[in-house]
Amino acid sequence: MFETLSDRLTAVFQRIGNKGRLTEQDVDEAMREVRRALLEADVNYKVVRDFVSAVRERAVGEEVLKALTPAQQVIAIVRDELIKILGEERVPLQLAQVPPTIVMVVGLQGSGKTTHVAKIANLLKKEGRRPLMVAADVYRPAAIDQLQTLGGQIDVPVYSEGTKANPIDIAKNAVKLAKDRGYTVVLIDTAGRLQIDEPMMQEVERIAEAVKPHEILLVADAMTGQEAVNVAQEFHRRLALTGLILTKMDGDARGGAALSIRSVVGVPIKYIGTGERIDAVEPFYPDRLASRILGMGDVLTLIERAQAEITEEESRALEEKVLAGQFNFEDFLNQLQQIKRMGPLTQLLEMIPGIGQALRQQQVQISDDEFKHIEAMIFSMTPEERRNPDILKPSRRKRIAAGSGTSVAQVNQLVNQFKQMQKMMAQFGELAGGAGGRRGLRGLMRSRQALAGLGDADLEALMQQGAFPPGMGNPALGGPTPRKATNSPKKGKSKKKKSKGRRR
Amino acid sequence: MVFSRLFRRRAEPEPKIEAGLKKTRRGIFKDIANLFERSEITEDLFEDLEALLIQADLGVETTLELLDNLRDRIDRERIKQPADAREALRTEMIALLENATRNRKIKIYQRGVPFVILVVGVNGTGKTTTIAKLAKYHQDQGRNVMLVAGDTFRAAAIDQLKVWGERLKVPVIAHDPGADPGAVVFDGMQAAYNRNADILLVDTAGRLHTKYNLMEELKKIRKVMQRHVAEAPQEVLLVIDATTGQNGLVQAKKFAEAVEITDIAIAKLDGTARGGIAFAIARELGTPISYVGTGEQVTALAEFNPVTYVDALFFGEEEEL
Numbered sequence: 097m098f099e100t101l102s103d104r105l106t107a108v109f110q111r112i113g114n115k116g117r118l119t120e121q122d123v124d125e126a127m128r129e130v131r132r133a134l135l136e137a138d139v140n141y142k143v144v145r146d147f148v149s150a151v152r153e154r155a156v157g158e159e160v161l162k163a164l165t166p167a168q169q170v171i172a173i174v175r176d177e178l179i180k181i182l183g184e185e186r187v188p189l190q191l192a193q194v195p196p197t198i199v200m201v202v203g204l205q206g207s208g209k210t211t212h213v214a215k216i217a218n219l220l221k222k223e224g225r226r227p228l229m230v231a232a233d234v235y236r237p238a239a240i241d242q243l244q245t246l247g248g249q250i251d252v253p254v255y256s257e258g259t260k261a262n263p264i265d266i267a268k269n270a271v272k273l274a275k276d277r278g279y280t281v282v283l284i285d286t287a288g289r290l291q292i293d294e295p296m297m298q299e300v301e302r303i304a305e306a307v308k309p310h311e312i313l314l315v316a317d318a319m320t321g322q323e324a325v326n327v328a329q330e331f332h333r334r335l336a337l338t339g340l341i342l343t344k345m346d347g348d349a350r351g352g353a354a355l356s357i358r359s360v361v362g363v364p365i366k367y368i369g370t371g372e373r374i375d376a377v378e379p380f381y382p383d384r385l386a387s388r389i390l391g392m393g394d395v396l397t398l399i400e401r402a403q404a405e406i407t408e409e410e411s412r413a414l415e416e417k418v419l420a421g422q423f424n425f426e427d428f429l430n431q432l433q434q435i436k437r438m439g440p441l442t443q444l445l446e447m448i449p450g451i452g453q454a455l456r457q458q459q460v461q462i463s464d465d466e467f468k469h470i471e472a473m474i475f476s477m478t479p480e481e482r483r484n485p486d487i488l489k490p491s492r493r494k495r496i497a498a499g500s501g502t503s504v505a506q507v508n509q510l511v512n513q514f515k516q517m518q519k520m521m522a523q524f525g526e527l528a529g530g531a532g533g534r535r536g537l538r539g540l541m542r543s544r545q546a547l548a549g550l551g552d553a554d555l556e557a558l559m560q561q562g563a564f565p566p567g568m569g570n571p572a573l574g575g576p577t578p579r580k581a582t583n584s585p586k587k588g589k590s591k592k593k594k595s596k597g598r599r600r
Numbered sequence: 601m602v603f604s605r606l607f608r609r610r611a612e613p614e615p616k617i618e619a620g621l622k623k624t625r626r627g628i629f630k631d632i633a634n635l636f637e638r639s640e641i642t643e644d645l646f647e648d649l650e651a652l653l654i655q656a657d658l659g660v661e662t663t664l665e666l667l668d669n670l671r672d673r674i675d676r677e678r679i680k681q682p683a684d685a686r687e688a689l690r691t692e693m694i695a696l697l698e699n700a701t702r703n704r705k706i707k708i709y710q711r712g713v714p715f716v717i718l719v720v721g722v723n724g725t726g727k728t729t730t731i732a733k734l735a736k737y738h739q740d741q742g743r744n745v746m747l748v749a750g751d752t753f754r755a756a757a758i759d760q761l762k763v764w765g766e767r768l769k770v771p772v773i774a775h776d777p778g779a780d781p782g783a784v785v786f787d788g789m790q791a792a793y794n795r796n797a798d799i800l801l802v803d804t805a806g807r808l809h810t811k812y813n814l815m816e817e818l819k820k821i822r823k824v825m826q827r828h829v830a831e832a833p834q835e836v837l838l839v840i841d842a843t844t845g846q847n848g849l850v851q852a853k854k855f856a857e858a859v860e861i862t863d864i865a866i867a868k869l870d871g872t873a874r875g876g877i878a879f880a881i882a883r884e885l886g887t888p889i890s891y892v893g894t895g896e897q898v899t900a901l902a903e904f905n906p907v908t909y910v911d912a913l914f915f916g917e918e919e920e921l
Contacts, residue, residue, distance in 0.1 A: 132660055138845030141655045205868065205896075206724025206841060210755075235896075237728075237763035242756035245777070249755070290871045317724065321657035321845025323873050344723060347808035349847040372723070372753070 104129040105167035118166060123155045126170045137350035137389045140325045143359050151177050175386050181355060182382035187339070187364035189216075192310045195280040196228075198271060200307070201341070202300055202331060203315035205288030208343035210239060212315055212369055213285040214246035215377040216341075220281050221252055228279035230270040231256040232263040232303065233287035243285055250374055253279075263287070263299060267307045284309070291330035301334055311338045313366060316353055318345045324353035325360045332361045342385075343369035346376065350389050410434070421522040425482035428514065429474045432467055472500035473510055485511060628656070628874065629916050636686040641674065645682065649689070656874030656914075659846050662883050666692055690915050693879070697906035700882035700889040705862060707835065709743075714792035714800045716825055716832040720818060720859060721839035722851055723806030726867035728757070730839050730893055731801045732764040733901035739768060743798040748788030749774035750781045750821065751805040761803050768898070771795070781805070781817060782824045789828040802833070809854030818859045836862045837890075840877065842869045848877035852885055866904065867893035874913055878904075 108125045127148050134144045151174055160169050191197045199216070201209050210233070217227040229247055231254055233239035240256050247254040255270040267284050274282045286303065289296035304312060314328055314337050331337055340361075342354045345368050354365055365380040410430070417423050474482060476499030481488055488496075488511055490504075497504045635648050646667055653663040666689075673679070673688045709715050717734065719727050728751075735745045747765055749772055751757035758774045765772035773788040785802060792800040804821065807814035825832040838861045840848050855861050869875050869892050878889055889904045902908075 135654060135660050136846055138657075138847070141651055204843065204871070206726060208724060236760070237767075238756040238760035241759040242754070245755035292872055317841075317843075319722070319841075319844050319847040319851075321843060321848075321873070321877065322655045323657070323843050323871070324845075326872055327843075344808065346810070347722065347847065348810050348850060349845070353845065 104133070105170055106165070109166040118155050118158050118160060118169065120156050122166060123152055123170070126155070126167075127152050130170070130174055133390060134352060134355075137352035138319075138321050138324070138356075139352035139389070140322055140356035140360070143325070143356045147177065147181070147359070171390070175383075175390060178355065178386035178389060179382045181359045182385055183358065183364050184382060186380050186382070187366060188379075189220075189366060190310060190338070191281070196271065196274040197281045197311070198284070198307050198309040199281060199311040199313065200267075200284045200286065200304060200309040201313050201315055202286050202335065202337075203288060204290065204317075204327060205236075207288065207315045207317045208341075208369055209233075209288060209315045210242050210246070210285050211372070212341050212343060212367070212377065213243065213283045214250060214252070215369065215374055216367065217247075217252045217281075217283050218250040218374050219377065221250065225280045226278065227252050227281040227283055228270065228274050228277075229254045230267060230282060230284040232266050232270075232284050234259045234261065234263055234266075235287045239285075239287070246374065264302050264306050267303045271307050282307075291327045297330075297334055304335055312336065313339045313341050314357075314363075315341045315343055316357060318342050318351040318353060319347065319349040320353040322356075325356045328357040328361045332363070337361065337363045339363050339366040341365075341367045341369060342380070346370040351385060352389055354385060355389060418521045421518065423518055423521050425474050425477060425485055425514065426479075429471065429482070432471060436467060469500070469502055469506065470510060473497075473502055473507055476500040485514060628652075628914065632686070632914055636682040638682055641680070641682055641685050645685070646671070653876070657845055657848075657876030657880075659849070659876070659880045662696075662876075662880045665883065666696060666879070669695075686915075690910060693910045693914065694906045696879055697882050697889075697909060699886045700864075700878065701904065701906060702888075703886055704888040704890065709798060712796075713829055714746075714789070714797050714832070715834050716789075716792075716800045716802065716829060717835040717837055718802045718804065718818075718821065718825070718833040718859070719837045719839060720804050720855055720861075721806060722808050722841075723754075725806070725839045725841040725844075726893060727751075727806065727839045728760050728764070728803055729896065730837070730865050730867055730891070730901070731761070731803050732768065732898050733893065734837075734891075735764070735768050735770050735799075735801055736898045737901060738799045739770065744796060745770045745799045745801065746788070746792055746795065746797040747772045748785055748800060748802040750784055750788075750803050752777055752779045752781050752784060753805040757803070757805065782820050785821050785824045786827075789825060789832075793828065809851050809858075815854070815858040818855075822859055834862075836860055837865055838863070838887075839865045839867050839893075840881075842866050842873040842875040842877070842892075843871060844877050846877075846880070849880050849884060852881050852887055856885065856887055861887055863888055863890040865889075865891040865893060865901075869893060869913075870895045870900070875909070878909065 105126055108129055109122065130151065131144055131148050134147065135141065139147075154177070155170060155173050158169065158173070160166050189197075189199070201213050203209050213229055217229050220227045229243055229252055231240040231243045233243075240254075240259065244254045244256065255266070255273060257266050257269065263286065270284070271282055273279075284303070284307070286300055287296070289300065291297065312335050314331050316324060316328065320327070328337070328340075340354065340357055340363055342351060342365055345351060357363075358365060365382075365385075368378045368380050368385075370376045370378055414423075414427060414431070417427055473496055476496045477488075481492060481496075488507075493504050493507045493511070496502075497507045500507075631652060635645060635652065638645065649670075650663055650667060653666065654660060658666065669692045670685070670689050673692060674685055677684075677688070679685055679688055707715070719731050719734075721727050731747065735747060738745050745768075747761055747770055749758040749761045751761070752775060755777070758777060762772050762774065764770075771791075773784065773791050775784045775787070781804065788800060788802060791797070802821070802825075804818065805814070807818075809815065822833065822836075836859050838852060838855050840851060844851070852861070852864065864881065864887055866875055866878055866889060875892075881887060881889065892902050892904050892909070894900045894902060
């Protein structure tokens with residue numbers, strides 16, 4: 097639906113021709129596209145206007161660096177300025193010196209307050225703190241039950257006085273209880289309210305007055321449109337917010353609302369909600385959101401997830417095998433299971449620059465169910481077959497198909513693709529060996545710096561060679577057809593290659 | 601709350617959504633009125649209009665098209681006065697929204713066959729509240745209503761529906777949390793037959809349209825329904841939050857692909873949201889928009905009507921606050 101900004105800018109500069117210095121005309125044309133991209137990402141109109149004029153000022157007259165095309169240069173500037181607004185560094189939750197830290201969570205209806213109270217409580221608990229959640233939403237049917245259910249799942253207590261009590265008293269009593277019982281963080285879940293609903297806004301003000309929270313976090317839906325600014329401004333005026341939680345970022349909304357809120361209200365974004373699971377919350381990284389608003393993918397989050405799920409030893413063992421050309425179905429199965437732990441495949445692919453875009457355009461549907469078929473086929477192999485796929489003669493394949501509820505054709509496809517992958521991996525092994533280092537896969541997975549500097553085109557090349565966990569690198573296995581996953585992103589990606597490396 | 605155009609055999613007065621939208625207009629009417637308070641139609645006017653429409657979430661494309669149409673009309677009708685241009689804009693906006701009412705299907709209730717309404721949408725748009733409102737409406741029409749708690753995923757979603765069921769005195773068919781939604785729907789269909797329900801309202805878990813598996817689950821729910829009633833679900837209602845930005849368009853598209861949306865409800869119009877996404881949907885998709893939700897009360901639901909929508913959101917009178 098949306099073209100990427102880099103594609104559009106490239107087209108603009110192709111039209112005006114490539115020059116050594118960004119002229120006013122170049123910049124004006126480019127800014128029209130930047131403006132449109134930001135508006136389509138739901139960045140507030142006024143914020144866009146100010147932003148574009150700031151970028152324009154900076155870009156005019158700037159020399160186009162040798163390594164970059166004008167389009168890349170403009171993107172680099174835009175991205176840089178976006179990051180500036182979003183806040184250069186991430187700001188953690190400020191904990192009080194004398195516990196308990198009191199955190200109040202506010203927002204419109206349906207933005208995800210209750211879910212995120214539980215997610216943050218869960219994070220704090222993992223850090224070794226003693227959180228207490230407070231059910232101060234007495235209006236929405238079953239809001240208290242919801243918090244209690246979530247509390248049960250993460251084993252964090254919930255303070256509630258039912259729906260008849262007054263939210264201000266509930267909050268006060270909860271804080272008192274926390275002090276008595278030694279809870280170190282009190283998380284208050286308030287009812288959803290419209291920023292123009294006077295009685296409800298007064299209520300939330302009075303809760304804040306009564307308990308003097310250290311943090312007041314506004315929960316904002318990433319899909320919110322132009323109104324995000326007004327909502328945040330009003331909450332900020334009333335409550336002096338200390339931070340933002342941006343939710344539903346696992347969808348395909350660009351999240352421009354965050355940029356608007358950040359630039360108008362000025363409070364830092366503290367967390368990003370990325371799904372319905374209780375652990376689907378991530379710290380906020382400005383550079384990633386900037387890329388996303390511009391439609392540039394999010395490789396760093398992907399790498400981080402891979403790091404979290406794949407242990408050092410696992411990846412070392414895998415590397416050895418790959419380098420020695422001994423990668424077999426057992427390793428493959430392991431890899432599949434690791435990828436599954438990282439999250440739904442669609443979500444992972446979305447993070448790779450250009451791919452999410454391509455998938456949407458071509459309407460490729462990727463199902464994690466594909467994994468199930470592949471798994472079933474491998475499960476139907478004998479240990480010997482898994483270790484040595486060469487012995488898979490037709491009669492064996494027939495048995496595997498019957499055992500896994502698939503067809504012989506599917507088994508053939510799997511085996512053939514697996515062999516191709518093996519071949520590529522062997523080449524990769526030679527490559528890595530030839531380069532004199534044993535950095536290979538493991539180095540790749542570990543070094544974020546290296547990746548930040550790595551151009552997208554390099555990444556693509558690596559993926560094709562199978563350096564990424566198999567199945568992702570070779571989309572035919574459990575993914576979309578290779579044509580769709582590899583051809584279309586190329587266009588935008590190779591051009592962007594250097595702008596990423598230049599950034600810092 | 602009346603849906604005169606939506607349901608046959610009803611001759612009732614036109615619905616009034618202005619009442620429910622009271623809070624919505626703060627500021628914008630004046631902005632629009634001010635725009636046209638100039639001596640002549642200049643390029644500035646169009647630029648200001650563009651800003652205003654984009655800020656109302658119509659999106660860049662829809663805004664530009666609307667303004668092109670406005671220019672054409674101004675030329676064609678030789679409009680010179682800004683006040684007439686204002687009227688022309690109103691006409692164009694209404695015309696655009698009519699794309700979203702043109703394809704409405706008349707809903708036909710058959711005796712002895714439950715009329716099944718499947719309610720879908722992304723998380724937090726107001727599905728459950730909309731269900732309560734629809735239940736109330738149909739109940740007031742003397743129909744026998746039953747609810748199905750198809751959201752077995754979100755914590756306490758079942759309880760939330762049950763609370764509504766108790767308040768409205770409507771039976772709720774539910775399983776335990778974590779159960780297969782298809783199984784709950786199966787039981788709901790059977791119960792609807794056994795207890796002679798006229799209307800069966802099926803709640804579903806909020807799901808982002810990007811989640812393939814969850815979208816497939818909706819298809820499955822649909823199949824389960826069709827095992828009992830071939831034409832079920834007779835209504836597939838997508839609930840969109842009025843504050844949604846351009847992502848709303850993608851939502852409508854993706855849900856329509858997965859489950860053949862028959863109706864859209866724009867919920868939470870009681871905020872300051874301008875509900876501009878309705879225009880973008882009307883322009884790009886033409887999926888019928890049927891309802892607007894205007895508050896938390898169980899009666900705060902109205903039929904979507906292009907004229908009232910445009911007037912209530914853009915061309916009304918500023919009220920003393």
